[in-house]
Amino acid sequence: MTAGQTKQVARRRVFYIPGYDPFHPRRYRELYRKEAAAQATISGYDIALGRRKSGDAHGWRVTGRMDGAEVEADIEVLLWSDIVRNSMAQGIAATYLQMIRTAWAYIGSGVIFRVMRLRKGPTIAALYPIAVLLAQLGVALVAGWGVAGLTGAGFAALGLSAMLGWIAGALTLWAILDRFRAWDRKIYAYYLMHDYAFTAEADGAYPPGLEARLAMFADRIAEALCEDWDEVLIVGHSSGAHLGVSVLADLIRAGRVPGQGPSLGFLSLGHVVPMAAFLPKAQRLRGDLAYLSARLELTWVDVTAPGDGCAFALCDPVSVTGVAPADKCWPLVISAAFTQTLSPERWQELKRRYFRLHFQYLCAFDRPGDYDYFRITAGPLTLAERFAGRQPSKSRIERVANPFRDIA
CATH class of the missing domain: 3.40.50 (Rossmann fold)
Structure with missing residues (x-):
């Protein structure tokens, strides 16, 4: 029909x-x-x-x-x-590497600035996980540095290697990042990062596993x-x-x-x-x-x-x-x-x-x-x-904003 x-x-x-x-x-x-x-x-x-x-x-x-x-x-x-769960099965370090690659995909190509001209909301949603993950890393680094300094001095006073202080600092950094990740059900930073990373992984092309699923x-x-x-x-x-x-x-x-x-x-x-x-x-x-x-x-x-x-x-x-x-x-x-x-x-x-x-x-x-x-x-x-006879919204946006317009 x-x-x-x-x-x-x-x-x-x-x-x-x-x-x-x-x-x-x-x-x-x-x-x-x-x-x-x-x-x-x-x-x-x-x-x-x-x-x-x-x-x-x-x-x-x-x-x-x-x-x-x-x-x-x-x-x-x-x-x-x-497929989503598999793409989300990333450790803390892998997620930060994802963040760098995804930021480059959107910022380096200029796409983020084009979508910002359409709607600011989704653009903020895209930048949100980057800002939150960087803030979490900053907090963890400061805390780890502080612990390393304090414990290093304490170990040195006991005649032990100051390297033990750096180990304590690194463990503190990792523990804080792990705690932040455990809170992600409330703040969605990791979730959104994996979402945008999945889309940007192949610069917009569908990965083979997803293509196979679309065929199904x-x-x-x-x-x-x-x-x-x-x-x-x-x-x-x-x-x-x-x-x-x-x-x-x-x-x-x-x-x-x-x-x-x-x-x-x-x-x-x-x-x-x-x-x-x-x-x-x-x-x-x-x-x-x-x-x-x-x-x-x-x-x-x-x-x-x-x-x-x-x-x-x-x-x-x-x-x-x-x-x-x-x-x-x-x-x-x-x-x-x-x-x-x-x-x-x-x-x-x-x-x-x-x-x-x-x-x-x-x-x-x-x-x-x-x-x-x-x-x-x-x-x-x-x-x-x-919706027969329904007119489209008068507020719809139709202006071209995409820098890449070639098609398969």
Whole structure:
């Protein structure tokens, strides 16, 4: 089914592509269960979760009763968390080496200054782990130096080697750095460092292991497109958004989207595309963005919000990358408008919780607008129907900011 065709949805297949996240898929299931119940209470509809018929632990089944219809949705998480965990398995010294390489990738290429012109929030998020890790190293060095001086003098007074003082200082330095790392669940410096380092490792090119995983994702989606669903919906969140772009571009190029199959929708949420697409060797991603933006086989809606400091809010990922073709028709760029769709009390509660806000797209809104994640995934309208006639946000950013525009 092409983007222009319409059909009431009774059965939907949803594939969710997470961002750089090491967690088990049950985390997404529990988030959906909790937030769907909250949204259903607010909006006056009913959503029930159950096990997928296949018994696959990487997903869940949803029954949505809303707008006078009942919809069955099968939701599957397309996992790459094992790749994330492997990339995060770095020691303290290796993380500091990562920091140097990643800083050079973004600063040396000039990319960091280009993305700063688009949105300052993601730029601050990129510089944050560097600043924090350097501050931690500074504290550890000062403490280690102090301990070395004091204990060295003490050992010398006892007629022992002053080298023992330097050993004590080094152990102190390492112990402090290790303690800082143990606190990272609260400050996210190591986590963010590994995230940006993974993207920048090959200057924007996908590493072989991730390419292989994207091919597996494409196979799963292609299989669903040949089954009896009314809609196949791909949801890409954060860095999962640009992975979704590449998977869908591969599928369409290979002729694996049947002309008379289910309606195909792509919902990208809280994207960070410039952090990857602006790097020198991201020709593959830039080519995929250009290609997908002109395809009529799907409907592509991109949702961000200025209140999300971790995303490139309202930045058209194709246009700002500088690869928009003359016949570009996607994505439809709209805002989740947190300051309007969240009550003043809820906004005050969340506005400083930056990482929580980055997941708000998957959560309940107490003043929902036309963006409602649970109506999209469990309601009777396809993505194309739901946003038919919807105008893009007037505040969207389309100016080209990317210094590297060659494509694969």
